[in-house]
Amino acid sequence: MKTIEELLESKGIRVTAMRLLIYKFLTEKQVAVRLSDIENSFDKADRTTLYRTIKTFEEKDIVHQIDDGTGITKYALCEKGCNCEIETDLHLHFHCNNCNETVCLTEHKIPQIKVPDGFVSENVNLVVKGICDKCSGQ
Amino acid sequence: MKTIEELLESKGIRVTAMRLLIYKFLTEKQVAVRLSDIENSFDKADRTTLYRTIKTFEEKDIVHQIDDGTGITKYALCEKGCNCEIETDLHLHFHCNNCNETVCLTEHKIPQIKVPDGFVSENVNLVVKGICDKCSGQ
DNA sequence: ACAATAAATGCACTTCCTTTGCATTGATTA
DNA sequence: TAATCAATGCAAAGGAAGTGCATTTATTGT
Ligand SMILES: [Mn+2]
Ligand SMILES: [Mn+2]
Ligand SMILES: [Zn+2]
Ligand SMILES: [Zn+2]
Numbered sequence: 001m002k003t004i005e006e007l008l009e010s011k012g013i014r015v016t017a018m019r020l021l022i023y024k025f026l027t028e029k030q031v032a033v034r035l036s037d038i039e040n041s042f043d044k045a046d047r048t049t050l051y052r053t054i055k056t057f058e059e060k061d062i063v064h065q066i067d068d069g070t071g072i073t074k075y076a077l078c079e080k081g082c083n084c085e086i087e088t089d090l091h092l093h094f095h096c097n098n099c100n101e102t103v104c105l106t107e108h109k110i111p112q113i114k115v116p117d118g119f120v121s122e123n124v125n126l127v128v129k130g131i132c133d134k135c136s137g138q
Numbered sequence: 139m140k141t142i143e144e145l146l147e148s149k150g151i152r153v154t155a156m157r158l159l160i161y162k163f164l165t166e167k168q169v170a171v172r173l174s175d176i177e178n179s180f181d182k183a184d185r186t187t188l189y190r191t192i193k194t195f196e197e198k199d200i201v202h203q204i205d206d207g208t209g210i211t212k213y214a215l216c217e218k219g220c221n222c223e224i225e226t227d228l229h230l231h232f233h234c235n236n237c238n239e240t241v242c243l244t245e246h247k248i249p250q251i252k253v254p255d256g257f258v259s260e261n262v263n264l265v266v267k268g269i270c271d272k273c274s275g276q
Numbered sequence: 277a278c279a280a281t282a283a284a285t286g287c288a289c290t291t292c293c294t295t296t297g298c299a300t301t302g303a304t305t306a
Numbered sequence: 307t308a309a310t311c312a313a314t315g316c317a318a319a320g321g322a323a324g325t326g327c328a329t330t331t332a333t334t335g336t
Contacts, residue, residue: 014303014312014313016312016313018313019313034293035293035294036293046314046315046316047294047315048295048296048314048315048316049314051294051295052313052314067207067209069205069263071211071292071293071323072292073209073293105254107254108251108252108253108254111249111251113230113246113249113264113266115232115243115246115266116243116245116246116271118271118274119232119266119269119270119271119274120268121266121267121268122235122267122268122269123266123267123268124264124265124267125207125265125267126251127262127263127264128253128257128259128261129260129261130258131257131260132256132257133254133255133257136256136258152283152332152333154285154331157284172322173323174321174322184285184286185286185323186286186287186324186325187285187286189324190284190285191284209293209294209321209322210322211322211323
């Protein structure tokens, strides 16, 4: 079991107190978070630092960005071996219209999508909206 | 063949000069447009009027909104018989990473997406990104 | 045709999120 | 220890979405 410090270093990211805190926050949350979610969870956290930290994490494939249609970009930790760049690896995301939370359905890959001749598919974003398991009451 | 005036009236929308212009602009464009695209295509057009016009069109199912992941909402005319509210009718959208344009692939419906037990799917947004037919050069 | 009424438009302003510039602090290396 | 580079914090800019209100334009009833 790798420590967080080791993980960050293995990705070429310097370990800082802030980065450890943000990473820890992401592991504890089971849902995709907005920048403001992180901001509100810390007393003295600067938006800019959060922003740049999450961008660093994104570049190094530690988190991936999620556009769930709310207009606010969210982020979630990549699973072990999550190759977000590879189309065939892409999982789908679920946005709950009730509790407004967005989760990664890591086990559910996006099916192969046929596009017309002449079009080249490089990437697919699929968001399902509805009622999540917590809110559907079973 | 219905005139634009007749179409608008049949949907319960009053005909105005601005609305005709905007509708015409949408028919001529073969791609999804941003509010600012419309704004820039007219000399003396107020953002608010465009905004409210497009919202009116949206309510009356004349256009549908497209979230292609660029962070800017786009709009495109609904095809004849496009029931945007019905999940099974939803077509997919293609965003070109080269020319940055987004098109409706009206003929290509979104396949049935399986979600885990407890989750209820009400709506699906699917955007394919890649290279469009114009840009792929064939 | 005219007055009364309602809808559409234009202007100004607000809010929210994202992004950048720059000075400062902190860590790393020679 | 000095020089160098990365991370942080503050401030401000930018872009898009949305709202309030006064004005113009269209519709309706007399
Ligand atoms: Mn995910
Ligand atoms: Mn469409
Ligand atoms: Zn929920
Ligand atoms: Zn293209």
